[in-house]
Each structure stands twice: as structure tokens, then as C-alpha cells.
Amino acid sequence: MNIVEKAAEKLKTLQPERPLPPPVEETMSRHTPHTVERLQERMRVAEPESAAAPAAPPWHVDERALQRAGLLPGEDEAGGRLADEVRRVKRPLLDNANSKGAKPITHGRRIVVTSAVPGEGKTLTAMNLALSLAREPDFEVLLVDADIPKSDITRVLGLQEHAGLMEVLADERRRPTDVIVRTDVPNLLVVPAGKRHPLTAELFGGRRMQYVLEELGGHDRRRLLVFDSSPLLATPESPILASHMGQVLMVVGAGRTRQHEVAQALEGLGESQYVGLILNMSRLPAIENHYYSHYSHYSHYQFQDR
Ligand SMILES: Nc1ncnc2c1ncn2[C@@H]1O[C@H](COP(=O)(O)OP(=O)(O)O)[C@@H](O)[C@H]1O
Ligand SMILES: [Mg+2]
Numbered sequence: 001m002n003i004v005e006k007a008a009e010k011l012k013t014l015q016p017e018r019p020l021p022p023p024v025e026e027t028m029s030r031h032t033p034h035t036v037e038r039l040q041e042r043m044r045v046a047e048p049e050s051a052a053a054p055a056a057p058p059w060h061v062d063e064r065a066l067q068r069a070g071l072l073p074g075e076d077e078a079g080g081r082l083a084d085e086v087r088r089v090k091r092p093l094l095d096n097a098n099s100k101g102a103k104p105i106t107h108g109r110r111i112v113v114t115s116a117v118p119g120e121g122k123t124l125t126a127m128n129l130a131l132s133l134a135r136e137p138d139f140e141v142l143l144v145d146a147d148i149p150k151s152d153i154t155r156v157l158g159l160q161e162h163a164g165l166m167e168v169l170a171d172e173r174r175r176p177t178d179v180i181v182r183t184d185v186p187n188l189l190v191v192p193a194g195k196r197h198p199l200t201a202e203l204f205g206g207r208r209m210q211y212v213l214e215e216l217g218g219h220d221r222r223r224l225l226v227f228d229s230s231p232l233l234a235t236p237e238s239p240i241l242a243s244h245m246g247q248v249l250m251v252v253g254a255g256r257t258r259q260h261e262v263a264q265a266l267e268g269l270g271e272s273q274y275v276g277l278i279l280n281m282s283r284l285p286a287i288e289n290h291y292y293s294h295y296s297h298y299s300h301y302q303f304q305d306r
Helices: 003-014 024-046 063-068 077-097 122-134 152-156 165-170 200-205 207-217 237-243 259-267
Strands: 110-115 140-146 188-191 223-229 247-253 274-280 297-300
Touching: 077 122, 077 247, 077 274, 110 122, 110 237, 122 140, 122 152, 122 188, 122 223, 122 247, 122 274, 140 152, 140 165, 140 207, 165 200, 165 207, 200 207, 200 237, 207 223, 223 237, 247 259
Parallel strands: 110 223, 110 247, 140 188, 140 223, 247 274, 274 297
Antiparallel strands: none
């Protein structure tokens, strides 16, 4: 039995697949606020926008700042190689988002980039993937900085002062769509992380998170959501975030992450999710490790010799 199967077995024992429906009163009390939220949202959307409020100009994405931060390669050969790798990574993700993958995936338009431990290349991958997906003619991309303790995307894009994911999770009066920042990169939108919050894990696991994710997803099938995440083994919110996703890209820093850490991180993922593995920063000429062969995707970055 491979690790994913084991994890699925474990999940089954922990959470019955189809729990009995709760009593009607409970259903009412659980759903009513949600319904109210939606009605309020609709009313707000129906209200005419203040004619005096001009649309903010698109936020400038400073590619040089991204390069200086090591999140974007230069336009040399190494950069070209990374771009090709990312192209390979995005194909199956797009197929899954379009329901053309091998199996149907719920929330296939939600993609999280994660890893077992820090420093494995999550933010680099999330950034390059989002930029690459934004070049697809039929999609727009919402890049969400969901690494709350180490919000590098927010910082490097200069969005530290903007309200973000945490504000809309913590404050029921805020509209999730208000924290979406349009950028000057065509088809790229960003949601900054926002301020740190002591109850991040609770907020990620709360009912409002589902509502926020639905709203951020837009009601347009063209929108893909790419989440940069904290490491699965480092914060309690990271596995919770992953559980909301249809697709999970797991970055493995070759030579730095121990196999048992990768295994432990994968254990929490559900069988119904697409799990892609990326071996990053590898100097290995070829991979002959069956451990990886269980997973749907495998890629091998080498954009820079480290
Ligand atoms: N393939 C790579 N080639 C060169 N540098 C890389 C590569 N992947 C990651 N890095 C660098 O390693 C550091 C950690 O990457 P980052 O994406 O911030 O990791 P994480 O988000 O997982 O903590 C960054 O300085 C980044 O530029
Ligand atoms: Mg990061």
C-alpha cells in the first residue's frame, strides 16, 4: 500500500465519507448566517458604485525586484529552462482545471503550492506558475499569498500595507473581492496576505474560509487560483489550506528534504486531490526513485546551480 493509499485509509477512519445529515435546527443555525452573508453580498453588489470612486490603477509588478529576490530567473538560458519546466508543470494542472484530467477533481481551479519544510522553492514556483498561467489566453490567475508567517509575495510586490486574506477572514463585514489587487501583468490578480493573526489556523478552518474561497474564485470558470502556502509540517494552517484545494503541488528540495518528511507531509492529503511533485534544485541526472512514481506528476527544476 503506498503512502497516498495509506493516507486515504487513515482519512476514512477519521472522517466518514458521508456523515449523517445534521438535525434540521442545526442545519438552519449553521446555514443561516452563510445565507445572510450571501444576501448582504448581493445587496452590496447591486448597490451602484460611488460615481466618485475611480478604479485604482493596476499595481505595478516590478520584475527586477522579483529577480533581485531570487523569485524570477533572468532571461538567460537558465531562465529559459525554468520557463520550460513550469510549462510542463502547468499542463496537467490546466487539464484538471478544465475537467479534462484522468479523473474528475472537485475545486480543480484551486491550486496550492506547498512543501514539507521551509526554503524548498514554494514561492518561486507559485510566482512562476502564476505568471506562466496568466499567459494562457483562456484564463486569468489570482495569486493568493497564503503564507501568513512568511508572506514573501506580498513583501516583494510591495503590498505589505494592503488588506489581504487575513482581513477578509477575520472581519465578516469585508468583501473578499475588495482585497483583490489588479496588476499590470495581463490576467494576473493578487491577494496579499494581510496582517498576521494569532488564530490563523482557526480562521483557515472556519466556515468563512469556504465562503471567501468561493468569492475569490469568482463565478467565472476562467479564473485559476494559485496559493503560496507555508510548509505542511511547519504550521497548522498549511494542511488545512491544502484540504480546501483540488490540486496540490508539492515542492521537494532535492538534497534538503528528508524522505520521511515528504511522506509525513503527503499523509495529510486526500485521495481525491491531484498531487503533483516537483523536485527542485536537483543536480541529479536522472531520478530512479519509485517513491515518486506514485504521483501524477514529476518535474525537475535546475534553473540555477546552487
Ligand atoms: N531552482 C532554483 N534555483 C535557484 N534558486 C532557487 C531555486 N528554487 C529556490 N531558489 C531560491 O531558494 C530560496 C528559497 O526559495 P523560496 O521559493 O523562497 O522557498 P519557500 O517559499 O519554499 O520558502 C530563494 O532565495 C529562491 O530564490
Ligand atoms: Mg515562500
